[in-house]
Amino acid sequence: MELLNLPTFDYKLQKKDGKLYIFDQLRKKYLFLTPEEWVRQHFVNYLITHLAYPKSLIKLESGLSYNNVQKRTDIQVFDRNGQLFMIIECKAPYIALTQTVFEQVAQYNHTLRSPYIVITNGMSQYCCKTNWETFQIDFLENLPLFP
DSSP states (O other), X not given: OOOOSSOOOOOOEEEETTEEEEEETTTTEEXXXXXHHHHHHHHHHIIIIITOOOGGGEEEEEEEEETTEEEEEEEEXXXXXXXXXXXXXXXXXXXXXXXXXXXXXXHHHHHHOOSEEEEEOSSOEEEEEEETTTTEEEEESSOOOOO
């Protein structure tokens, strides 16, 4: 797998039937290792290990309904009151983080109304804060500290 612009960690890989799997520390099981999963596992580790986000408040691949169509977010982070704090969309490293990617997560957030959204491909990331009273979106230099 490709070297990412995220801190490396001691991940566990397993080969089964000629396919590679990575251990997911949150779901406590091995998952098929796709480029997107590689980014997701690195980003989750970054949140927990380097930014001190509590792993018990992180949920992976959560479903939602948008315009009567079932969608899913890659990562959701909740605050200590159980309110959605951040949604994160992970793409494979070779996927450019374009306006289309940002619009995808913004559409999800129209339903979820998270204060923060992040897009990442493991090589770069963008984070923005949404003020739901004014509908103003501000891009941030860094991810916010966990409240």
